[in-house]
Amino acid sequence: MHHPDRILRDGYPTKKEIDFYYLFINQFLKKLKKLYKKKIIVCLHPKNQDKKFSNEFKYRTTMYETEKYISNAFMVVFHEGSSIVQAILLKKKIVTLYGDILGKSINQRCLMYSKILGNKKVEISKKNLNQDHLSLNSNLSKNEKIKYKKYIKHNIIFDKKYTSTEQVLRFLQKNENLVLNKII
Numbered sequence: 001m002h003h004p005d006r007i008l009r010d011g012y013p014t015k016k017e018i019d020f021y022y023l024f025i026n027q028f029l030k031k032l033k034k035l036y037k038k039k040i041i042v043c044l045h046p047k048n049q050d051k052k053f054s055n056e057f058k059y060r061t062t063m064y065e066t067e068k069y070i071s072n073a074f075m076v077v078f079h080e081g082s083s084i085v086q087a088i089l090l091k092k093k094i095v096t097l098y099g100d101i102l103g104k105s106i107n108q109r110c111l112m113y114s115k116i117l118g119n120k121k122v123e124i125s126k127k128n129l130n131q132d133h134l135s136l137n138s139n140l141s142k143n144e145k146i147k148y149k150k151y152i153k154h155n156i157i158f159d160k161k162y163t164s165t166e167q168v169l170r171f172l173q174k175n176e177n178l179v180l181n182k183i184i
């Protein structure tokens with residue numbers, strides 16, 4: 001909601017949008033907590049430097065620990081962002097929250113991931129605010145497993161022998177001329 005990309009492309013959200021967003025997120029997470037009897041941790045985006053908004057969540061919030069919590073997560077609920085790659089690699093159940101309230105560009109990126117991965121998506125909207133029954137399966141469907149595997153194969157450099165940093169360094173070393181020519 002307060003991500004710099006959203007503000008740059010779509011302007012600041014209105015107070016009404018902000019209030020509705022937090023109301024929806026808190027109610028949605030409350031339903032998940034009740035349904036699965038799991039603890040909820042909200043991992044804030046590092047670019048969200050406005051600490052006052054972390055108080056809007058009725059759950060524990062953290063920053064700079066997303067990787068740790070995704071690794072241990074039962075399910076990952078997200079809008080969009082690069083941290084989703086880890087959830088895909090770990091084959092976590094992913095639920096995408098989307099809606100016009102997030103701004104046009106963020107919303108499009110949310111829907112892009114959901115389309116590619118075939119994961120469950122839930123619209124942040126008034127019609128879904130008081131939804132009593134969540135139809136979320138806690139296991140990956142066969143279709144999701146196939147799409148995750150395809151996404152990993154075609155979009156993520158993945159070699160279990162090396163950390164992600166080592167993989168990037170190895171790629172840069174192997175492709176030094178290619179990289180330098182692209183920069184120049």
